[in-house]
Structures are given as C-alpha cells and as structure tokens.
Amino acid sequence: MYHVVKKRLLATGIALLDVNAPAVAAKVEPGQFVIVRVDEQSERIPLTVMDFDREKGTITIVVQDVGYSSAIITGMNEGDAFQDFVGPLGVESEIENYGTVVCIGGGLGIAPIHPIARALKDAGNHVISVLGARSADLLILEDEMAAASSEVVIATNDGSKGVKGFVTDGLAEVLAQGHQVKAIWAIGPMIMMKAVVDYTRSLGIKTIVSMNPIMVDGTGMCGACRISVGNETKFACVDGPEFDGHLVDFDLAMKRLAFYKDEENRAKARLECNHEGGHH
Amino acid sequence: MAENIESTKKVKIPRHEMPCQEPEVRARNFEEVALGYTEETAIEEAKRCLQCKKPKCVTGCPVEVLIPEFIKKVAEGDFQEAGNVLKIKNSLPAVCGRVCPQENQCESKCILGIKGESVAIGRLERFAADFGMKTGKSVFEKPALSGKRVAIIGAGPAGLACAGDLAKAGHAVTVLEALHVAGGVLMYGIPQFRLPKEIVQTEIENLKTMGVEILTNQVVGKITSVDELMENGYDAVFIGTGAGLPYFMDIPGENLNGVYSANEFLTRTNLMKGYKFPDYATPVKVGKNVAVLGAGNVAMDSARTALRLGAENVYIIYRRSRDEMPARKEELEHAEEEGIQFRLLTNPVAIEGDERGWVKSLTCLRYELGEPDASGRRAPIAIKGSEFDIPMDTVVVAIGQGPNPLVTTSTPGLELNKRGNIVADPETLMTSKPGVFAGGDIVTGAATVILAMGAGKKAAAGIDQYLKGK
Ligand SMILES: Cc1cc2nc3c(=O)[nH]c(=O)nc-3n(C[C@H](O)[C@H](O)[C@H](O)COP(=O)(O)OP(=O)(O)OC[C@H]3O[C@@H](n4cnc5c(N)ncnc54)[C@H](O)[C@@H]3O)c2cc1C
Ligand SMILES: Cc1cc2nc3c(=O)[nH]c(=O)nc-3n(C[C@H](O)[C@H](O)[C@H](O)COP(=O)(O)OP(=O)(O)OC[C@H]3O[C@@H](n4cnc5c(N)ncnc54)[C@H](O)[C@@H]3O)c2cc1C
Ligand code: SF4
Ligand code: SF4
Ligand code: FES
Numbered sequence: 244m245y246h247v248v249k250k251r252l253l254a255t256g257i258a259l260l261d262v263n264a265p266a267v268a269a270k271v272e273p274g275q276f277v278i279v280r281v282d283e284q285s286e287r288i289p290l291t292v293m294d295f296d297r298e299k300g301t302i303t304i305v306v307q308d309v310g311y312s313s314a315i316i317t318g319m320n321e322g323d324a325f326q327d328f329v330g331p332l333g334v335e336s337e338i339e340n341y342g343t344v345v346c347i348g349g350g351l352g353i354a355p356i357h358p359i360a361r362a363l364k365d366a367g368n369h370v371i372s373v374l375g376a377r378s379a380d381l382l383i384l385e386d387e388m389a390a391a392s393s394e395v396v397i398a399t400n401d402g403s404k405g406v407k408g409f410v411t412d413g414l415a416e417v418l419a420q421g422h423q424v425k426a427i428w429a430i431g432p433m434i435m436m437k438a439v440v441d442y443t444r445s446l447g448i449k450t451i452v453s454m455n456p457i458m459v460d461g462t463g464m465c466g467a468c469r470i471s472v473g474n475e476t477k478f479a480c481v482d483g484p485e486f487d488g489h490l491v492d493f494d495l496a497m498k499r500l501a502f503y504k505d506e507e508n509r510a511k512a513r514l515e516c517n518h519e520g521g522h523h
Numbered sequence: 524m525a526e527n528i529e530s531t532k533k534v535k536i537p538r539h540e541m542p543c544q545e546p547e548v549r550a551r552n553f554e555e556v557a558l559g560y561t562e563e564t565a566i567e568e569a570k571r572c573l574q575c576k577k578p579k580c581v582t583g584c585p586v587e588v589l590i591p592e593f594i595k596k597v598a599e600g601d602f603q604e605a606g607n608v609l610k611i612k613n614s615l616p617a618v619c620g621r622v623c624p625q626e627n628q629c630e631s632k633c634i635l636g637i638k639g640e641s642v643a644i645g646r647l648e649r650f651a652a653d654f655g656m657k658t659g660k661s662v663f664e665k666p667a668l669s670g671k672r673v674a675i676i677g678a679g680p681a682g683l684a685c686a687g688d689l690a691k692a693g694h695a696v697t698v699l700e701a702l703h704v705a706g707g708v709l710m711y712g713i714p715q716f717r718l719p720k721e722i723v724q725t726e727i728e729n730l731k732t733m734g735v736e737i738l739t740n741q742v743v744g745k746i747t748s749v750d751e752l753m754e755n756g757y758d759a760v761f762i763g764t765g766a767g768l769p770y771f772m773d774i775p776g777e778n779l780n781g782v783y784s785a786n787e788f789l790t791r792t793n794l795m796k797g798y799k800f801p802d803y804a805t806p807v808k809v810g811k812n813v814a815v816l817g818a819g820n821v822a823m824d825s826a827r828t829a830l831r832l833g834a835e836n837v838y839i840i841y842r843r844s845r846d847e848m849p850a851r852k853e854e855l856e857h858a859e860e861e862g863i864q865f866r867l868l869t870n871p872v873a874i875e876g877d878e879r880g881w882v883k884s885l886t887c888l889r890y891e892l893g894e895p896d897a898s899g900r901r902a903p904i905a906i907k908g909s910e911f912d913i914p915m916d917t918v919v920v921a922i923g924q925g926p927n928p929l930v931t932t933s934t935p936g937l938e939l940n941k942r943g944n945i946v947a948d949p950e951t952l953m954t955s956k957p958g959v960f961a962g963g964d965i966v967t968g969a970a971t972v973i974l975a976m977g978a979g980k981k982a983a984a985g986i987d988q989y990l991k992g993k
C-alpha cells in the first residue's frame with residue numbers, strides 16, 4: 244500500500260498529495276509520470292510527478308477532479324492509501340544548459356512543468372515561466388514556481404491577475420522583451436499546447452509538449468496511448484510523454500480523448516448518485 | 524496377446540466429450556465455457572489409457588508430464604494423488620489442462636490416436652488439477668536453503684515456472700512484475716471464459732507458500748535494471764518478459780476511435796474487468812458490428828469477447844483460407860458455434876472514419892488461392908477491383924505481438940536477434956551476459972503457455988547449475 248502522507252487543496256477541485264513510494268522516489272526524474280490504482284475496482288490512472296523527495300521517499304502528485312476516478316483521488320485524505328502506484332514511467336525531460344528557456348504551464352499543467360523548470364534552472368538556464376489559469380483563484384503553485392524559475396509571467400483569461408488573455412499572450416510578452424529563447428516546454432490542456440506550437444512554429448523555437456492520451460498499462464503493451472508524431476504512430480507512455488510539439492497531430496489526439504465520453508459520463512453520474520443517496 | 528485384445532477393445536471406446544455451456548447461453552456470459560468431467564466420466568476416460576511401457580504421449584509434452592502415471596491414479600479414483608503426480612513436472616496443471624494445444628502436443632502422439640481417438644489427456648489433467656485445488660493440500664517440503672538469491676523479471680508462465688523450480692532447489696526467489704497482478708498473459712490476455720482468473724491466482728498462491736516473493740508494480744528498465752539487480756545482491760537474473768508489444772497493420776484509419784489492439788481490448792476486459800463496468804471503473808466499448816483482424820488464438824479470444832460484451836455481428840477477417848487459420852481447432856469450433864462470422868480470403872486495406880473520428884466502415888479486398896508456393900501452401904492473391912465496404916463500429920487488430928523493449932534496451936551487453944528477441948543458449952538459457960538467463964516468448968517470439976513454462980524450468984536448471992559453480 245502506498246499511503247498519502249500529506250494533502251493540500253490548491254483550488255476548488257484540485258488537490259496536492261504526497262504519497263509514500265520510496266522506490267519510485269529514488270528513481271524518478273522530471274518529465275516522468277506514475278500510474279495509480281486506488282483499489283481493486285479502480286481504473287489505472289496516469290498522473291505526472293509534480294515533485295519528489297528522495298530522502299523522505301515521497302512523490303507529490305496534483306490531481307484535478309474531472310471525472311469518476313479523479314474525484315475519488317482528490318477526495319483522498321492523509322492516511323488513505325493507493326493499492327497500486329507504478330513508476331517512474333515514460334522518458335525523462337532532456338535537461339541541459341540551453342541558455343534561456345521558457346516553461347509554460349496552463350491550468351493543471353503547472354504541476355508537471357514544476358520539476359522541469361527547477362531542473363532546467365539547476366542546470367544553469369535562465370528559466371522564464373509563463374503560468375496560465377482561467378482566473379486568479381484557479382492559479383496553482385505560484386510560490387513553488389517562483390522558487391523554481393528565474394522569472395514568472397502570469398496570464399489569466401479574465402485578467403484577474405497578470406496579463407489578460409492566454410499563455411500565448413504571456414509568451415508574446417516574454418518574446419517582446421527580446422529574450423533569446425532557445426527552447427520552450429509547454430504543458431497543459433491539449434488545446435493550449437496546440438495554440439502554443441502553432442504560435443512558435445513560425446518562430447522556429449523548439450517546443451516540447453507533454454502528451455496525456457488515455458492509457459492503460461503504461462508499459463507499451465496495449466497501444467491505447469498511441470498518437471501521431473511526424474506521421475508516425477508513437478506510444479506516449481514509453482516513447483514520451485514528451486514530444487516535439489511541432490510534429491504532433493493534436494487534432495487526432497484530441498479526438499482520441501473522447502473515446503469513452505459516454506462511459507465516463509455514466510460513471511460520474513453514478514458517483515454523484517451514490518453521494519446523494521449515501522451521505523445526505 | 525492379452526494386451527493386444529485389450530487395446531483393440533479400448534480403441535473402440537469413444538473418447539468422452541467435454542460438457543460445455545450451450546452456445547447460445549455462453550455467448551452472452553463470461554463464465555467458463557467448458558464445465559469439466561464428472562468423477563465418473565474422468566474414471567471412464569482414464570481407463571481408456573493403455574498404460575504404455577514407452578508412452579509416446581510424454582514425448583509430445585514440452586515438460587514431460589508423467590502422463591500414464593497420473594492417468595492411472597485417476598482410473599483408480601485416487602484423484603488427490605493424480606494431482607500430486609502432475610505437479611512433479613508441471614507447476615500449473617490446472618492452467619495447462621485448459622489452454623495447451625493438446626491436439627498438437629501430448630494427444631497428437633498418443634498411441635490410441637493412430638487407430639482411433641487419443642486419450643483426452645488435457646481434460647484429465649484439468650480434472651485432477653482442479654480436484655487437488657479444491658482439497659487444497661499442497662505437497663511441499665521446505666528444502667535446505669542455498670543462500671543464493673535469484674531475481675525473476677516478469678510473472679508470466681515462464682517466470683512463474685522458473686520461480687517454482689528455483690524455490691524447490693532452495694534458492695531465495697523474488698519475482699518483479701510490471702502489472703498490478705502476477706500471471707502475465709494468463710491474467711491480461713486469455714479470457715475468463717477459457718481460463719478463470721481464480722485458478723491462475725490459486726496457482727500463484729501455491730508458489731507464495733513455497734516462499735517465492737512476488738513484487739507487483741515493478742517495471743524493470745525504469746524502477747531498477749538488470750545490472751542493478753546483479754549489483755544489489757542477486758546472484759542470477761531470469762528475464763521472462765513475454766511478447767507484449769502489439770503490432771498494427773499500418774493501414775489508414777488505425778488510430779480512429781473504435782480501433783483497439785487485441786492487447787488493449789483483452790486487457791480492459793480481463794485484467795481490468797471491464798465486462799463488469801461500471802462496478803469496475805475501466806470501460807471497454809463495442810458497437811453493433813465488430814471486425815477482428817487476424818485468425819490466431821488471440822483473434823478468437825477477441826471475437827468471442829466482443830460477442831459477450833454485446834456485439835451483434837462479429838467478423839473474423841483473414842486473408843487466407845480456413846486451413847491456414849493458426850487458431851486451435853477447438854477454439855475455432857467454439858467460436859463458430861457461438862455465431863462468429865468468418866470472412867476468409869478477405870484482407871482489410873483501410874478503416875474509414877466519420878467526421879468525429881470514429882470508425883464507420885472497413886474497406887476490404889477479396890483474395891483467391893493461387894498456385895502452391897515453395898512451402899506447398901496455395902498463396903492468396905488479391906482480386907483486382909474487388910474492394911468492398913462493410914459497415915463497422917469497432918475493429919480489433921490481432922495480428923501478433925513482438926518483444927517489449929523496456930528491459931532489453933536498458934540492459935547493455937544483452938545480445939538480441941533481428942526481431943529484438945533475446946538470444947539464449949539452447950541448453951542452459953543463459954544469455955550473452957553471465958548470470959543472466961532468459962526464456963519464454965521474449966526468446967522464442969509469441970508461442971504457448973507450456974513452451975514458456977518448459978523454458979522457465981530449463982532456465983531454473985541452468986541457473987541452479989550456474990549457482991553451484993559459483
Ligand atoms: C501522462 C499523463 C499524465 C497526466 N498527469 C495528470 C496530472 O498530473 N494530474 C491530473 O489531474 N491529471 C493528469 N492526467 C490526466 C488524468 O489521467 C485523467 O484526467 C484521468 O485519468 C481522468 O479520469 P477520470 O475517471 O477522473 O475522468 P473521466 O471522466 O474518465 O475522463 C475525463 C478525461 O480524462 C481523460 N482520461 C480518461 N481516462 C484516462 C486514462 N486512463 N488515461 C488518461 N486520460 C484519461 C479522458 O479523455 C477524459 O477527457 C495525465 C494523463 C496522462 C496520460
Ligand atoms: C489472447 C491470448 C491467447 C492465448 N491463448 C493461448 C492458448 O490457448 N494456449 C497457449 O498455450 N498459449 C496461448 N497464448 C500464448 C501464451 O499465453 C504465451 O505464449 C505465454 O503466456 C508466454 O509466457 P511468458 O511467460 O513468456 O510471457 P507473458 O505471459 O507475456 O508474461 C510476461 C510478463 O512479464 C511482465 N513484464 C513485461 N515487461 C516487464 C518489465 N519491464 N518489468 C517487469 N515485468 C515485465 C508482463 O507484464 C507479463 O506479466 C495466448 C496468448 C494471448 C495473448
Ligand atoms: S502440460 Fe500440456 S502438453 Fe503436457 S501433458 Fe499437459 S496438456 Fe499435454
Ligand atoms: S500414449 Fe496414450 S494410451 Fe499410451 S500411455 Fe500415453 S495416453 Fe495412455
Ligand atoms: S498505455 Fe498501453 S501502450 Fe501506452
């Protein structure tokens with residue numbers, strides 16, 4: 244069993260959990276993910292690593308309640324345990340000293356960008372982080388990102404904090420200041436990553452994205468996670484999750500996320516029903 | 524002379540049929556299809572065996588099960604002892620009795636089969652093993668400990684068989700498995716209705732009582748590596764990671780929604796119990812019309828699973844003719860009885876999708892059989908202009924699997940062949956790295972449960988020799 248040793252609510256429906264998993268913590272690198280299973284009936288859910296403590300033996304994950312399984316996980320508390328916690332999975336980020344780099348985190352994507360930004364900074368880069376959220380109250384991990392970056396730019400859709408607009412507007416502001424940006428990491432909803440790569444393609448700046456397709460095993464055995472990169476089929480769990488964003492077929496990836504829409508709605512409705520029946 | 528008369532009589536007794544669920548009933552449930560012999564039938568069938576002095580059947584079994592010996596015990600009604608005799612050579616008899624392609628192995632060599640019908644060795648094996656399981660008595664005496672430690676990567680039949688034999692030899696064994704349960708294809712691939720998962724888990728519990736340590740959730744190549752295991756106090760390593768990398772056909776439309784690899788389809792259904800959705804949270808989805816591409820055991824399992832998940836029309840689409848279908852005869856017959864439709868001499872060339880990215884239809888090409896080729900088989904030839912569309916909602920690609928590269932690419936110095944399989948010494952199963960052994964599908968390519976088990980046992984002997992020399 245893998246116990247939750249600390250829980251913090253970051254915003255409505257977004258929870259941070261420190262999970263005791265020493266063997267995973269000993270090996271994990273920025274950019275990698277884990278797959279968790281709460282109990283016997285649960286799905287295997289992939290989650291990116293937000294932080295790790297090799298000494299304490301913990302992995303930090305940040306989970307947003309978007310459906311049946313994520314609602315159960317965000318509802319977990321200190322002392323609760325995952326039955327299964329597999330990792331580290333996927334290929335780690337290519338960390339080196341590029342010079343000036345931009346790390347873009349949109350919404351929940353701020354969590355996975357965090358260890359990457361920190362590692363890039365430790366490797367000697369000037370790290371400018373662009374953080375996006377719909378509004379100020381949904382912006383997460385601001386302090387952690389400030390510590391992991393050289394500069395932070397914030398963009399909110401409603402203008403309640405920082406630049407009004409999208410992360411692309413925040414990125415435009417950075418570029419307007421004349422920084423020689425050598426590489427960009429962009430992690431967030433698919434639609435955001437697509438917007439970023441569409442923008443940076445013409446500028447010719449290398450842009451890495453982290454893909455989050457539907458997964459089952461996470462070891463390259465099932466092919467559920469296949470995406471198209473440069474017209475070649477790749478398995479995101481073992482070939483990625485990071486890819487050259489300019490080569491990714493985002494339209495296909497977005498369509499594939501809807502594979503189980505009907506079933507997901509059914510499961511979620513059932514969870515809500517049970518809550519009303521059982522707890523009120 | 525007396526023996527001859529007796530054998531002539533026995534040839535005339537027909538082999539006892541396996542009672543099964545009725546096709547129309549079983550096609551809609553996930554319960555086991557075959558119901559198993561009763562005690563009376565088992566005794567009757569066992570009495571057909573001639574108790575040959577030089578039993579040919581044994582030469583057809585990759586692990587040389589003591590066939591006449593265990594059948595004799597069944598005939599005498601000593602079922603418990605029959606199970607014990609099985610266990611001497613086969614650590615998973617309840618599994619093999621169900622899934623071995625007996626018609627090509629032990630039973631194909633049975634002397635009775637030459638003039639009539641062979642003894643139903645597999646069915647008797649299943650019967651005796653199940654009996655032993657019910658009474659729950661396992662015969663294991665703790666051996667003297669050798670003080671050596673062996674790590675086994677992968678808890679499929681190869682790894683489990685290797686673990687069992689090493690434990691019997693007194694070595695401390697740790698099995699590292701990537702998934703959340705042990706069993707390999709027995710858990711994630713072969714469906715519940717052919718091999719109940721409870722049986723696999725009971726066999727695995729037996730291994731644990733023998734002192735084998737099984738650690739799940741360990742993806743070797745990520746959380747640790749072969750070299751690290753050797754550095755961290757393991758005296759030898761066995762790699763039994765199987766053939767778990769799904770192949771696709773490389774035709775247009777394979778990434779549409781509604782297209783599965785057989786591995787994904789079966790994993791969602793078996794391992795994750797998707798057939799019990801939403802009680803179990805992992806969904807698996809089939810539409811009205813389902814095409815399964817391929818014609819081996821994996822294809823039959825996928826087709827029959829699709830039917831049980833509620834599909835109306837399930838097609839097996841295969842480029843060659845019936846005689847070339849690689850699936851076991853029994854599986855083919857079961858599939859046909861259940862209403863699976865065979866579209867032979869038909870090859871899929873593209874999957875068409877709708878604007879939302881969902882499978883809409885399958886475009887196929889008709890084939891005819893040409894002149895026999897070098898192998899003597901008549902090669903299928905495409906008929907020009909014969910394209911046609913079949914409306915389709917779900918497509919399952921079951922054309923084979925290759926070796927998963929996670930372990931092999933993270934192990935420097937491990938010799939591989941062109942296809943990415945590990946090269947191992949045929950006698951000891953030691954790889955190009957001293958102390959590192961390999962066996963099962965990762966060495967041979969996709970094969971059978973019993974061959975993988977045989978390899979696991981052979982490697983256990985190789986490892987035991989190696990450790991004695993250290
Ligand atoms: C590599 C990777 C890293 C991820 N990191 C995080 C993270 O750090 N924090 C976080 O909150 N979420 C993360 N996700 C997404 C998270 O796995 C899904 O939100 C979660 O599986 C949804 O399950 P659900 O039952 O709550 O929602 P559902 O109602 O089942 O689905 C909601 C959405 O999640 C997607 N989804 C459903 N099942 C899966 C699955 N098995 N694998 C992937 N996506 C799925 C669906 O496309 C759907 O659009 C990551 C996904 C991947 C592949
Ligand atoms: C659907 C299907 C039906 C079949 N039907 C039959 C049948 O009727 N009769 C028959 O004889 N054979 C059948 N087979 C074939 C048979 O199942 C295989 O030949 C056999 O299971 C191979 O055994 P193995 O131990 O080599 O590998 P596997 O059973 O594949 O086991 C390998 C194990 O290693 C684990 N693993 C992989 N990589 C790692 C890693 N990096 N770290 C840790 N663990 C890892 C896997 O998760 C898995 O548990 C069928 C196969 C399939 C797919
Ligand atoms: S293990 Fe398989 S091949 Fe050997 S006797 Fe049993 S059924 Fe026959
Ligand atoms: S060959 Fe047939 S008849 Fe002879 S011992 Fe084996 S099973 Fe019995
Ligand atoms: S999740 Fe199964 S292959 Fe990637």
